[in-house]
Amino acid sequence: MKNRLQDRIALVTGASSGIGEATALALAEQGAKVAIAARRRDRLEQLAATLAGLGAEPQVLVADLASEVEAQRIVKETEAHYGHLDILINNAGVMYLEPVAEADLGRWRRMLELNVLSLIASTQAALAGMRARRDGHIVNVSSVAGRVANPNAAAYAATKFGVVGFSESLRREVYKDNIRVSVIEPGMVDTELREHIGHEASRRAVNARAGEMRQLQAEDIADTILFCVTRPDYVCINEVLMRPTDQE
Numbered sequence: 131m132k133n134r135l136q137d138r139i140a141l142v143t144g145a146s147s148g149i150g151e152a153t154a155l156a157l158a159e160q161g162a163k164v165a166i167a168a169r170r171r172d173r174l175e176q177l178a179a180t181l182a183g184l185g186a187e188p189q190v191l192v193a194d195l196a197s198e199v200e201a202q203r204i205v206k207e208t209e210a211h212y213g214h215l216d217i218l219i220n221n222a223g224v225m226y227l228e229p230v231a232e233a234d235l236g237r238w239r240r241m242l243e244l245n246v247l248s249l250i251a252s253t254q255a256a257l258a259g260m261r262a263r264r265d266g267h268i269v270n271v272s273s274v275a276g277r278v279a280n281p282n283a284a285a286y287a288a289t290k291f292g293v294v295g296f297s298e299s300l301r302r303e304v305y306k307d308n309i310r311v312s313v314i315e316p317g318m319v320d321t322e323l324r325e326h327i328g329h330e331a332s333r334r335a336v337n338a339r340a341g342e343m344r345q346l347q348a349e350d351i352a353d354t355i356l357f358c359v360t361r362p363d364y365v366c367i368n369e370v371l372m373r374p375t376d377q378e
């Protein structure tokens with residue numbers, strides 16, 4: 131089925147690679163107009179060229195979302211550009227794995243700011259418009275690490291458990307305004323995420339684990355997000371936990 135998102139306006143954060151990029155494409159293929167945000171302008175512009183070919187009239191938003199001011203700005207600029215925002219995909223995130231005793235707190239602070247605070251700020255910025263129109267869908271990308279806390283992942287788990295808790299609390303605040311909230315909790319996905327782990331032993335360990343399994347692909351998560359946002363508006367998929375078959 132085509133054009134299930136005809137005339138819907140979406141904003142995808144962290145769209146310059148991985149899950150965000152695949153999600154922006156999946157939404158565009160269904161007729162949505164899509165704003166894309168991240169730091170790497172070249173990657174966003176490359177994606178925008180493809181999205182334009184699909185008729186998605188992309189808006190490129192270069193932003194460092196570790197800043198909550200920037201997280202609010204991209205929502206306001208999307209609304210200003212298209213007139214409103216229907217679907218907010220809060221996907222931008224980093225995963226800095228390291229043991230608590232050795233952790234670089236500056237790095238962890240940046241992860242908390244991006245994975246949690248920024249997601250809260252963009253959500254808050256989107257609510258007024260969605261409430262006024264009694265229409266909106268917020269999809270937050272958490273992780274299996276938001277449901278199961280592993281050693282070496284304490285602060286990452288804190289951010290992703292945080293996203294799960296925030297999402298459920300938010301859902302209960304806004305459901306009466308016809309605003310839907312979905313949280314997605316993927317297991318191991320084959321993306322660039324692990325490349326940015328600064329603690330070398332942790333990076334090696336998680337890459338070794340990934341090498342032992344058939345990982346999820348970014349498109350698998352994009353398909354799931356697409357499923358959530360194409361349900362009739364009386365259906366709200368609250369939470370999706372999905373692992374590779376090979377992951378414990």
Ligand code: NDP
Binds near residue numbers: 193274
């Ligand atoms: P990628 O590293 O491919 O994507 C991360 C995205 O976030 C990129 O577009 C990156 O863009 C953006 N980003 C990172 N830092 C910032 C910043 N400061 N400001 C703005 N954008 C930023 O990894 P994934 O696609 O895997 O990650 C997407 C989400 O999925 C994350 O929230 C992650 O925690 C979650 N996830 C991933 C899993 C996996 O195994 N891969 C499993 C479970 C959840 P740029 O660098 O251009 O700014």
